[in-house]
Amino acid sequence: MASEQKEKLIRFYKGTEGEETVIKLVDLAEAVQRSQKFRLSGFLDPYGQEIAETVAANYPGLRVDFGGGYQGAERARAMYIHEDFAGTPSGFDIACLKASWNGQFARLSHRDVLGALMGLGIERDRLGDLLVTADSVRILCDSKMAEY
Template structure:
């Protein structure tokens, strides 16, 4: 049994436990590729993804803030509904906590990056799936983590690189940082996913096709199986090992029929 099969099996067990015992259950943080694997399995089981149920249990995805990349699948008992859960700070904090990490002395703080914070967390022996998105704003890190890890991290994470930090748990909604991106425009022959990926990440069409064949390309939570898929405006694309972007659509067309397209590439 490979990793994806194990993930799907565990997720289905969580859904069944929620349905049978009427209790809230949830996965750890899932990457876009992880979520795509679970969604693909749901489709094979005959689940209607628009119904947002799995093995009888309704679910939501949540990562601490809107549009989070790494998210938990949260299965809801009968006394919770999706809207109530996502609108209620107390309900959200049952699963995901936000820790704000501030340098003790900003004047002498390193220019800390996502990699710095992630490395410091993993040096504490914390597994990657216990950690969600990490957002940076002016040397302050906002760390989304599973609720059951928050106290341990708050007590033990005291230094990131050479910078001494203090941690405070805050309501998820008080995180003011958001992912940063740059807008890119470029010329492509068509809106095919392999063409747009090649333009965004400066890859040959052949290399883009290899990534698709390796199931490394996720579009709106679904694995891309063919380079011939045409992107729709607003589509979110994640390419393992390269990065992610949101497709904004066609800006103009040349006389020779080539398309100028625009994307938001996350940095």
């Protein structure tokens, strides 16, 4: 049955920008079905979150929660939780880092900061929202990336 669901979902998103995302999310959902625990995705944009909800709706006994580090976050992580899981998930494992610069001499935009981070080899699904001000940025990221 799970294999049929997987094929149906992948076929639906085939050839779209959501194809790679749905493959990752279906694998997570199936891992939760097998383990009857919970799993956490990387950060998803709003379209990815929509796909995550679609995947959860196609797997009975599975629910999905989202967390982006603050209320109203655009990019969020999906947590698939099995209905028989008796514990409490540990959280969304999100860290908030702050970087600052002298705003008198440099004007950095969201694009500049994101480009610099991706230039370091950090994958986009490890980064949540970037909250840029005139002289600093708060970077929401996977807590495992915080040390990097």
